[in-house]
Amino acid sequence: MSTPARKRLMRDFKRLQTDPPAGISGTPSESNIMSWHAVIFGPEGTPWEGGTFKLTIAFSEEYPNKAPVVKFVTKMFHPNVYNDGSICLDILQNQWSPIYDVGAILTSIQSLLCDPNPNSPANSEAAALYNENRRAYNKRVAAVVEDSWMEIGAGTGAG
Amino acid sequence: MVVETRSHGTSADVQRVRSPSIDVVDVSARPSASTASEGATSLSIDVKTWRAVGAWTWGAGDAGDVCGICRIAYDGCPPDAKFPGDDSPVVWGRCGHAFHLQCITKWLSGNAQDAPRCPICRGAWEFKELEGTGAG
Numbered sequence A: 001m002s003t004p005a006r007k008r009l010m011r012d013f014k015r016l017q018t019d020p021p022a023g024i025s026g027t028p029s030e031s032n033i034m035s036w037h038a039v040i041f042g043p044e045g046t047p048w049e050g051g052t053f054k055l056t057i058a059f060s061e062e063y064p065n066k067a068p069v070v071k072f073v074t075k076m077f078h079p080n081v082y083n084d085g086s087i088c089l090d091i092l093q094n095q096w097s098p099i100y101d102v103g104a105i106l107t108s109i110q111s112l113l114c115d116p117n118p119n120s121p122a123n124s125e126a127a128a129l130y131n132e133n134r135r136a137y138n139k140r141v142a143a144v145v146e147d148s149w150m151e152i153g154a155g156t157g158a159g
Numbered sequence B: 001m002v003v004e005t006r007s008h009g010t011s012a013d014v015q016r017v018r019s020p021s022i023d024v025v026d027v028s029a030r031p032s033a034s035t036a037s038e039g040a041t042s043l044s045i046d047v048k049t050w051r052a053v054g055a056w057t058w059g060a061g062d063a064g065d066v067c068g069i070c071r072i073a074y075d076g077c078p079p080d081a082k083f084p085g086d087d088s089p090v091v092w093g094r095c096g097h098a099f100h101l102q103c104i105t106k107w108l109s110g111n112a113q114d115a116p117r118c119p120i121c122r123g124a125w126e127f128k129e130l131e132g133t134g135a136g
């Protein structure tokens, strides 16, 4: 059945294809448009460069009036990403607006990679390293980046 | 940036060598705006930045524009309406942002815990009196 949420997601998908933002990609799963797979590429010139970070996005029928649930599948090391991959980002919580679409969500998560918000740490170790020992932090990030390649090789090829 | 004379390099090569930061900008997170990519700076993300995301696509509500919530044309049929036109009027907030009546009503009703806010500018939402401006 074509609900408002599904119609909106079709439009989101179309827009992602016709006007793809740099460094991200997202596709609904074949069987269910409410469940998406996405990849964020680490921005060049940053410690995240070269990384391919996989995510899942789960939409409810209340989309776009409610934010989707976005999670990293790739193991991350980031002040605002929980151990289970959940993301602490204001626009996914209380700053959500119904004008956001999949592209906007993914681009803002990509921005968050290099610009963590130290005020809402989800990973206290990452937050502490980020604040106090940037070199060590960058090393951990580099390890995450390397691991993200192995995952791609080992995982399913399906986007 | 200075133009270099190089017998072997293309201008793209020169640019990459001379100002690597531009590369960063190009691939860094930014909305899929149709504006020049060089205008977007770096990786900062906060709510203020995102106001602009809405702004470039959904401006003042000219004919042919789309409603920012459902992404369907203002004069089209929003997802909950049966027919375009009278059944799906466009309403304006005092801030000047326009949405289908159904779309903004749904958004406002789903956020009762908070003061009603415009999805685009996040200002307090108040319906603008229609002074013969009509719906489209």
Ligand SMILES: [Zn+2]
Pocket: B067, B068, B069, B070, B071, B072, B078, B099, B100, B103
């Ligand atoms: Zn609408």
Ligand SMILES: [Zn+2]
Pocket: B093, B095, B096, B097, B118, B119, B120, B121, B122, B123
């Ligand atoms: Zn507004």
